[in-house]
Each structure stands twice: as C-alpha cells, then as structure tokens.
Amino acid sequence: MRVFKNHCSIxxxxxxxxxxxxxxxxxxALPDAxxxxxxSILDIEGQERAPFQLDEAKASVLLxxxxxxxxxxxxxxxxxxxRSEFGSKGFALTLVYVDPDVSRNEIAxxxxxxxxxxxxxxxxxxxxxxxxxxxxxxxxxxVTLPDGAIAYRGRIDNMYPSLGNRRxxxxxxxxRSALNSIDQNEAIDRVRTQAVGCYIPNL
Amino acid sequence: xxxxxxxxxxxxxxxATSFAGSTARSAETITFSEHIAPIVFxxxxxxxxxxxxxxxxxxxxxxxxxRGELILTVVEDRYMPPWHVQSKDYVFQDHRxxxxxxxxxxxxxxxxxxxxxxxxxxxxxxxxxxxxxxxEPDLVVSMKEGYTLYAEGPDIYRNxxxxxxxxxxxxxxxxxxxxxxxxxxxxxxxxxxxxGDARQRDAADPVPGFKTMGRGTERGGAIGGWALxxxxxxxxxxxxxxxxxxxxxxxxxxxxPSGKEETEVSTVGFYxxxxxxxxxxxxxQLPPVFGALxxxxxxxxxxxxxxxxxxxxxxxxxxxxxxxxxxxxGKCMSMTATLPGGEVKELMTIPDWDFSWQESYRFxxxxxxxxxxxxxxxxxxxNSEDNFNNPNVPPKRVR
Numbered sequence: 299m300r301v302f303k304n305h306c307s308i309x310x311x312x313x314x315x316x317x318x319x320x321x322x323x324x325x326x327a328l329p330d331a332x333x334x335x336x337x338s339i340l341d342i343e344g345q346e347r348a349p350f351q352l353d354e355a356k357a358s359v360l361l362x363x364x365x366x367x368x369x370x371x372x373x374x375x376x377x378x379x380x381r382s383e384f385g386s387k388g389f390a391l392t393l394v395y396v397d398p399d400v401s402r403n404e405i406a407x408x409x410x411x412x413x414x415x416x417x418x419x420x421x422x423x424x425x426x427x428x429x430x431x432x433x434x435x436x437x438x439x440x441v442t443l444p445d446g447a448i449a450y451r452g453r454i455d456n457m458y459p460s461l462g463n464r465r466x467x468x469x470x471x472x473x474r475s476a477l478n479s480i481d482q483n484e485a486i487d488r489v490r491t492q493a494v495g496c497y498i499p500n501l
Numbered sequence: 502x503x504x505x506x507x508x509x510x511x512x513x514x515x516x517a518t519s520f521a522g523s524t525a526r527s528a529e530t531i532t533f534s535e536h537i538a539p540i541v542f543x544x545x546x547x548x549x550x551x552x553x554x555x556x557x558x559x560x561x562x563x564x565x566x567x568r569g570e571l572i573l574t575v576v577e578d579r580y581m582p583p584w585h586v587q588s589k590d591y592v593f594q595d596h597r598x599x600x601x602x603x604x605x606x607x608x609x610x611x612x613x614x615x616x617x618x619x620x621x622x623x624x625x626x627x628x629x630x631x632x633x634x635x636x637e638p639d640l641v642v643s644m645k646e647g648y649t650l651y652a653e654g655p656d657i658y659r660n661x662x663x664x665x666x667x668x669x670x671x672x673x674x675x676x677x678x679x680x681x682x683x684x685x686x687x688x689x690x691x692x693x694x695x696x697g698d699a700r701q702r703d704a705a706d707p708v709p710g711f712k713t714m715g716r717g718t719e720r721g722g723a724i725g726g727w728a729l730x731x732x733x734x735x736x737x738x739x740x741x742x743x744x745x746x747x748x749x750x751x752x753x754x755x756x757x758p759s760g761k762e763e764t765e766v767s768t769v770g771f772y773x774x775x776x777x778x779x780x781x782x783x784x785x786q787l788p789p790v791f792g793a794l795x796x797x798x799x800x801x802x803x804x805x806x807x808x809x810x811x812x813x814x815x816x817x818x819x820x821x822x823x824x825x826x827x828x829x830x831g832k833c834m835s836m837t838a839t840l841p842g843g844e845v846k847e848l849m850t851i852p853d854w855d856f857s858w859q860e861s862y863r864f865x866x867x868x869x870x871x872x873x874x875x876x877x878x879x880x881x882x883x884n885s886e887d888n889f890n891n892p893n894v895p896p897k898r899v900r
Contacts, residue, residue, distance in 0.1 A: 366557045368684070371760035375653040398567070412761045413652070462580045462857070465889040466655070466829060497574070499567040500615075 328432035332446040337430050342402040342419045347392070349420070349427065352444045355390040357480050359473075360440045361454075362394045362433040365408040367496035369461075370436040373454055374412035377437075380454075381417055384477050393419040394427050396436060396498045428498055438493035439473045441480070450476035452491030460494060531610045532618020533562045539624050540603050541565055541572075544582050547629060554683040554729050560626060562617045569611045576604050583730055585858050586823075590846045592865040595732065635675055635733055638770030640665070642750065647764040648709045650685060650756050655892075657756040661710040662694070662703040662749050663769070672741035672774040675734060678727035678752075681766040687755045688728035688859045689767065693748040696720035700749055713753070721748065723784075728860045737821055737867075740782050741774045755859075782821075787812055787836065787878035797882075799830065801896040804885035811877045818874070819867035823849045829856055829890040830899060832883040841873040848876075856890060 335350035349358050361377055363370045381391045393414065395405050400421055409415050422428060431440040431448065441450040456470040472491045479486040531537070541559050549559035558564050565572065575581040582597040599607075610616075642663050650657055680686035694700070698720070702711040724742040727733075736742075752767055788795040788810040799806040825834050835850040849862065870876075884896050893899075 368556045368759065372653065372758075374760035399563070459889045461575060461578065462855075463889060466892040467894040469894055497568070497571040500569060 328451065329430075330448055332430050332442055332448065334430065335442075335446040337426055339420055339422065339426055342405050342421055347418060347420060349390070349392050350430070350442055350446055352390060352442075354388065355444075356388045357390070357444075357449060357477070358442045359384065359389050359391045359477065360394050360427060360431065360433075360442070361391065362396055362428070362431075362436050362438045362440070362498065364397050364436040364496055364499065365395060365400055365404060366397070367436050369458055369495040371412060372457070372464075373437045374414055376454060377417075378413050380473070380477075381414075384481075387477075387481050389477060389481075391417065393417045394422050394433075395419060396422050396425065396428055396433070398423045398425070398499060398501050425498070425501060433498060435493045435495040435497055437495050441473075441476060443480075449480060450486055450489055451493075452488075453493045458494040531606060531613060532616045532622075533565060533610070534618040534620050534623040536606055536618075537565065537610050538562075540599065540607065542624060542626055544597065544599060544603075545572075546626060548730055550629065552631075552683070554680075556684070562620075566615045566617070569615050573607055573611045576607055583858055585851050585853070585855055585860070586825075586862050587850050587852065588847045591848065591868060594734075594863040594865050597730075633677060633770055635677060635735065635770075635772055638677060639773040640671075640771040641768065642771075643768040644709070644752070644766045646709045647681075647766045649762060649764045651758055652761050653758050656687075657758070658713065659710040659754055659756070660699065660703075660713050661752045661754065661767070662699045663752065664700070664749050665693075665744075667744065667746045667748065669746050671744040671746075671771070672777055673724055673744050673771055674736050674739075674741050674774050675772040676725050676727075677733040677770040677772075679768040679770070681768070682763045684759045685756050685763045686729075686765060686767065687757050687857060688726060689752050689754040690726040690859075691724045691769075692721055692751040692753060693724055693744055694721040694751055695745050695748050697749070699751050721751070726859070726861065728858060730858075731860060734863060735772065736782075738780065739774060739778045740780055740821075741778045744771075757857075785812060785876065787876060788880075797900060799882050799884045799899040801893075801898050802885050804883045804887060805832070806882045806884060807879060809877065809879045811875055814870055814872055814874045814876070816872050818870045818872075820848070820864060820870055821867055822861055822863045824859075824861040825849070825851050825854070826859065827854055827856070827880065827882070829892050830882040830884050830888060831856065832881045832888070834878065834880045836876060836878045838868075838870055839875040839877065841871055 332350045336348060337350060338346050338348040341347050349360060352358055359380070377393070385391055393409070400423070402421055405419055405421055409417065409419060420427065427433070431451070433440055437454055439450065439452065439454055440448060443449050450473065452472060454473045455468050456472070457465050457468050459465055472488055476486045476489070545559045547553070548555040549557060551558055557568070576599055579598070582599065584597040586593060642665060644661050644663060648659065648661065676691055678689055678691075706712070722742075724744065750769065752769070754767065756765070788808060795808050795810065797808060823836065827834065831854040833850070833852050833854055836848045838846045838848050840846065848868070884891065884899055886894065886896060
C-alpha cells in the first residue's frame with residue numbers, strides 16, 4: 299500500500315451529454331515573574347491552593363486548559379504523562395481550567411473522560427492565575443520557580459504549528475526539556491515559546 | 502504560499518475601499534444583536550451547536566463574546582468557515598466563507614469591546630434539520646460492532662465492511678453518513694464490494710474492520726463519501742450509482758484521535774431511485790487510478806514535485822461535480838478545461854491542499870464541455886521538511 303499512500307488524482311463527475319447528462323501569544327508585554335506569589339485559590343475539591351508558593355517543590359507547572367478546545371484536549375495523554383513523570387521528581391503540576399463559566403462538576407467529568415484524574419485542578423473563573431502569569435491560550439504551560447520567576451512559558455511541544463495544522467511528527471518537546479533542565483540545575487534552552495491553541499475565553 | 506500572498510493583495514484592495522464605510526459607522530454602534538449575530542448564525546451555527554462536529558456552540562452572545570478573539574483570528578486566517586476550492590470561472594454550490602466586509606465588521610466589533618446591543622434586534626436562529634436531512638432513508642445500516650480508537654497517536658485509516666443483503670440491484674441517489682462520535686470521525690469514503698474480499702480481510706483482522714488506505718478490494722466501485730461539514734445531496738436529474746445485489750458496503754474512514762479513547766459506530770442511510778436512471782454518468786480521474794501508474798518518485802526534500810496529465814473528451818459532456826484527493830505530501834492541485842476554440846476555463850484550484858478537508862464540490866448547474874475539450878490537471882507535492890504533514894522526519898524518497 300506504500301505506493302498508494304502519497305498519490306493523488308483529480309476526478310470530475312461527468313454526465314455524458316448524449317443523455318443530457320491562533321491564536322498566538324503576543325502584543326502586550328508579558329511578566330517575567332509573578333508579582334504576588336501569595337495568590338491563593340480554591341481547587342475543585344474546595345481546598346485552598348497557593349500555586350506560586352513552593353514549599354518543597356522544585357517548580358510549579360501550571361497547565362492552562364479549556365474543556366472544549368480540541369487542541370487542549372489533544373494534549374491530555376501528554377499531560378497525564380507529565381504529571382506522572384515530573385510529579386515524582388518534585389514538581390507541582392496543576393491544571394488551570396480558565397473558562398469562566400465552567401463548573402467544578404464539569405471539570406471533574408472532563409478529567410475523568412480524559413484520564414487526568416490525580417491532577418490538582420483549579421477553576422480559575424475570575425482569571426486570577428491568568429492575570430498573574432500572562433497566559434493567553436489553551437493549552438499553555440507556565441513554570442514558576444520558588445522566587446516567582448517564570449522559568450518557562452509557552453507550548454508543551456510543537457505538535458501544532460498553527461491553528462488547524464497538526465504536525466505528523468513532534469520534533470521539539472519544549473516543556474519536557476525545560477523541566478528536565480530545572481531538574482538537573484541546568485540552563486533552559488528556550489525559556490519562551492509560542493503556545494498555539496484557543497485564546498483564553500473572555501470574562 | 503502563493504494563495505496567501507494572493508489573499509493579502511485582495512484584502513489590501515478591499516480594505517482600502519471599505520475603510521470609508523468602516524469610519525462612517527462608529528465602532529460603538531457595532532453590536533452583536535444587530536451586526537454580528539446574523540453573520541455567526543448564518544455561517545457558523547450549523548456546525549457550532551450541540552451534537553455537531555464543531556467543538557463548541559456559537560448560538561448566543563455569551564458563546565461568541567467569550568471567544569471573540571479566537572473567532573476573529575480564524576476568520577481573518579480564512580481557516581473558518583472551512584472552504585478550500587476556488588475557480589474564477591465557475592460557482593460551486595454550498596460555498597462557505599465570509600466577505601471582507603463581514604470579517605472587517607467582526608474585527609471592529611472585537612476591537613471595540615464586543616457590545617451586545619439591543620437583544621430585541623437579535624435575529625432568530627436558523628431552523629436546523631436534525632436527523633435525516635433528506636427524509637427517511639430507504640435502507641439504514643450500521644457498523645456491525647464498535648471500533649475503539651486510542652486517545653492519541655497517528656491518524657487512523659480503517660475500512661469497515663457492512664453487509665447490505667440486497668437481493669436485487671439498487672440505484673443510489675444519495676447516501677447520508679452519520680458518525681457515532683463526531684469529534685473523531687473526519688471523513689469516510691464509500692465503496693461497494695462484490696467479491697467478498699473485504700469481508701474476508703475484515704474477518705482475518707481481530708479488531709473490527711481492516712487497516713488500509715483506499716478501497717482494499719479489487720472488485721466493486723466508489724459510491725461517494727462524507728467529510729466533516731458536508732451535507733448530503735441527491736445526484737441531479739435522477740442520476741444514480743449502481744449498487745449490485747449481494748454487495749457489501751465498505752466505509753473507508755479516517756479518524757483523528759481526540760485525546761480520549763472513543764468507540765465509533767457509524768450509521769449510513771441509502772436513498773434509492775424507484776427505477777434505473779435513464780442517464781448514466783462516469784468519473785474521470787487525472788492522473789487515473791489515484792496516480793498509481795503515474796511514475797511518481799518524489800525525492801526527499803523536494804518542495805514542489807509536479808505531475809501533470811490530460812485527457813481529451815471524445816463526446817460532449819456536462820460536468821456537475823469535482824473533487825481532489827491527496828495525502829500528507831499533497832500541496833496544491835488544479836484542473837482546467839481548454840475548450841475546442843482555445844478558451845481555457847478553470848474548473849478547480851485547491852491552492853493550499855489540506856489533507857484534513859476532503860470534500861467533493863458540486864458545480865452550480867451543469868458545465869458544458871464539448872467533444873474535443875482537453876482537461877489538464879496538475880498536482881504538486883511537498884516532500885520537504887517545511888511540510889509539517891510530512892510523516893518522515895527527515896524526509897525520505899516517496900514512490
């Protein structure tokens with residue numbers, strides 16, 4: 299079938315006449331650090347969380363998501379892997395649901411359907427975390443260090459070069475690379491990349 | 502890229518002429534109820550509503566205001582509403598797309614803060630026909646068992662065999678395809694198989710259906726297809742596909758994994774003619790057999806490998822539709838008709854082939870092509886690293 303794979307043709311249906319016949323993060327200057335690291339917010343279980351205050355964790359990884367963005371949802375398996383791999387390495391990973399109208403129940407159902415249970419999830423209905431970090435699209439990753447510095451902001455990887463276009467082979471896993479660098483106390487190669495996805499819904 | 506440059510030039514001219522209109526209407530006066538809702542309801546809502554393929558609804562002010570910037574981005578890019586074919590000489594049915602004025606209006610509305618306006622001026626939502634849009638089908642069949650696809654990974658191409666158990670030949674005027682899980686089924690091409698080969702291949706594969714790209718059987722024929730956003734249509738003037746008795750239906754389906762595991766059971770409704778048609782029609786492929794005999798041999802890295810083919814019509818013909826097909830490396834394709842007097846007509850150009858949108862296009866009325874008309878097709882492939890659809894990184898020679 300390999301021969302068949304990349305061939306194409308054009309067909310015309312003919313009646314014989316004898317019979318009649320992106321969102322891209324941009325413009326506004328984005329913060330290099332979270333100004334107020336004391337920001338706290340309830341997670342969907344009702345527990346108070348201060349995602350920028352890291353007691354023991356090496357870094358806080360906020361993944362901004364929306365429950366109805368196909369690009370955000372396509373990353374669910376990678377998000378699940380990130381939690382399992384980097385959670386055990388001392389990173390605090392949080393899903394931040396940014397649709398102002400989403401309910402806690404909807405979030406819980408979404409996490410179950412996409413096998414994301416186990417994550418700490420926050421409904422950022424007033425966009426407190428969006429404003430603190432300057433996140434613009436979903437999915438977008440923001441990694442903060444204990445001093446509030448934003449060590450990495452941008453895409454998870456290069457699966458989507460633009461809205462509506464999906465790369466067949468992922469060649470750059472930027473978030474993983476950044477987290478591995480932090481884990482190994484090395485400089486991050488690219489601290490800012492462009493996240494491609496759905497703009498964060500307006501309040 | 503040629504296409505994008507072309508768009509830029511057109512946009513420049515049109516924006517220059519529409520600027521006066523834009524300033525004449527103060528941005529504050531642009532409201533959802535009066536100006537934006539009619540555009541969105543007419544052009545977006547048929548897919549952007551509950552239980553349809555699009556990911557979210559666009560049926561009221563909040564739906565649209567919440568996503569104002571996203572909507573503006575995709576309409577400015579011409580990614581939405583999706584439409585990929587063009588012809589300077591002919592009009593296609595069911596054309597989707599916004600005018601420059603409509604895009605400018607959305608832009609002004611988003612820039613000016615997205616006012617809702619007087620809700621008494623809100624137009625009524627269009628009446629959408631659910632279920633079987635062409636009425637109750639003559640025969641409804643479904644996949645015998647559900648096919649479960651993974652949450653992530655490469656796109657899936659799989660053929661499913663559905664026995665039809667017909668004891669006489671039938672003539673198909675239309676087929677309506679209903680995906681079970683709209684978020685994962687991207688398109689499905691329909692074939693019939695009279696040999697039983699497909700049934701055997703299905704039986705030999707432990708998972709429902711069998712893996713292939715194409716019909717996957719030697720005997721039988723193509724009887725249409727469905728792609729995301731497509732609406733079923735009757736063939737014109739009583740034309741019909743023959744469906745021999747004893748045939749199995751093959752659904753050759755393309756899936757996009759969605760991020761979660763899903764199980765698909767597709768359903769198909771057939772609309773049969775009461776009697777055999779008095780007219781016949783045929784398709785012409787250029788190059789034929791999906792290009793399998795065209796000696797395609799694309800060097801790794803070649804960003805514009807081109808093949809052309811032509812065919813002179815031996816009889817007078819009336820054309821009613823056109824389609825194109827390519828896979829990951831397809832870049833652009835076109836077909837022209839050179840009439841016997843030498844006049845060249847553009848039947849179709851797809852300047853920026855997107856593998857994700859495989860549609861058939863119906864001309865608005867018949868196109869008369871006299872005997873002696875030469876059809877010329879050109880297909881261009883991009884086997885470079887810049888083609889993000891390229892499944893080979895680094896690129897490999899493709900034959």
